[in-house]
Amino acid sequence: xxxxxxxxxxxxxxxxxxxxxxxxxxxxxxxxxxxxxxxxxxxxxxxxxxxxxxxxxxxxxxxxxxxxxxxxxxxxxxxxxxxxxxxxxxxxxxxxxxxxxxxxxxxxxxxxxxxxxxxxxxxxxxxxxxxxxxxxxxxxxx
Amino acid sequence: xxxxxxxxxxxxxxxxxxxxxxxxxxxxxxxxxxxxxxxxxxxxxxxxxxxxxxxxxxxxxxxxxxxxxxxxxxxxxxxxxxxxxxxxxxxxxxxxxxxxxxxxxxxxxxxxxxxxxxxxxxxxxxxxxxxxxxxxxxxxxxxxxxxxxxxxxxxxxxxxxxxxxxxxxxxxxx
Numbered sequence: 001x002x003x004x005x006x007x008x009x010x011x012x013x014x015x016x017x018x019x020x021x022x023x024x025x026x027x028x029x030x031x032x033x034x035x036x037x038x039x040x041x042x043x044x045x046x047x048x049x050x051x052x053x054x055x056x057x058x059x060x061x062x063x064x065x066x067x068x069x070x071x072x073x074x075x076x077x078x079x080x081x082x083x084x085x086x087x088x089x090x091x092x093x094x095x096x097x098x099x100x101x102x103x104x105x106x107x108x109x110x111x112x113x114x115x116x117x118x119x120x121x122x123x124x125x126x127x128x129x130x131x132x133x134x135x136x137x138x139x140x141x142x
Numbered sequence: 143x144x145x146x147x148x149x150x151x152x153x154x155x156x157x158x159x160x161x162x163x164x165x166x167x168x169x170x171x172x173x174x175x176x177x178x179x180x181x182x183x184x185x186x187x188x189x190x191x192x193x194x195x196x197x198x199x200x201x202x203x204x205x206x207x208x209x210x211x212x213x214x215x216x217x218x219x220x221x222x223x224x225x226x227x228x229x230x231x232x233x234x235x236x237x238x239x240x241x242x243x244x245x246x247x248x249x250x251x252x253x254x255x256x257x258x259x260x261x262x263x264x265x266x267x268x269x270x271x272x273x274x275x276x277x278x279x280x281x282x283x284x285x286x287x288x289x290x291x292x293x294x295x296x297x298x299x300x301x302x303x304x305x306x307x308x309x310x311x312x313x314x315x316x
Contacts, residue, residue: 007177007194007289007290008177008179008194009175009177009178009179009194009195010175010177011174011175011177011178011179011221012178012179012180012181012221013178013179013180013181013195013212013221013222013223013285014180014181014182014215014220014221014222014223015180015181015182015183015184015185015189015191015222015223015224015252015267016182016184016215016220016222016252016267016268016269
């Protein structure tokens with residue numbers, strides 16, 4: 001094993017692919033999570049079996065989008081140095097993703113409300129690390 | 143419109159200035175790197191992420207078309223690996239028109255095509271098609287041999303065929 005270590009290169013070269021656009025905003029995740037919230041409201045208010053079935057299908061899909069947007073923020077926007085400003089970053093994303101899974105399966109409005117709160121915490125972390133100025137072209141539209 | 147006039151040679155060097163062909167330039171290049179490991183997948187199938195390669199850092203000019211080179215990526219200055227598709231003076235079809243490479247420039251592209259990379263979950267390759275021609279000052283060396291993993295050791299093949307050879311020259315229609 002030590003021979004392998006001796007011959008291992010010390011320099012890394014990149015066969016680059018993917019050009020990140022550098023635009024990140026937790027608002028994307030929040031809008032999909034709000035969708036889930038409203039769908040649960042409508043689901044519970046309806047007696048129509050077809051409508052309720054459609055609501056569940058669409059909620060599954062929107063919840064997947066929440067996960068996707070959270071993951072992009074977690075993997076691509078946040079960097080190791082951000083852990084100083086947001087020490088609970090990984091726990092926060094873990095909790096938010098877990099909560100999204102819960103919302104995906106649930107028709108309880110409290111679950112969706114809790115997800116919105118967690119996304120607000122992600123939003124605060126994004127702001128605390130200068131995300132608003134660094135990633136949006138001209139801030140958030142007023 | 144057929145003549146655009148002489149192009150300025152970007153980053154031209156003078157003898158003894160430590161440029162690519164000077165003695166000091168050679169000394170600087172001897173420092174390496176002589177071995178590199180590859181990250182990311184845009185050179186598949188010929189070079190995979192995680193491959194260990196031997197590099198000849200003594201080259202001072204852009205090597206033949208089809209050769210794999212290590213260079214500093216314009217803008218980011220990150221060490222990158224691509225294949226020489228066009229050499230100084232070549233005409234490159236680009237964005238529906240032709241681009242002529244200056245005396246010190248090369249056109250460097252990835253091996254993998256977009257479909258392969260999309261299939262592998264990576265994005266589009268980042269190469270001359272996104273950052274343009276690369277000046278010879280950015281050349282670090284020629285990747286020539288893979289020594290790890292063992293079952294794939296061997297010389298790095300020149301391109302099956304470089305995507306383009308000599309261009310047609312300036313369009314007579316102009």
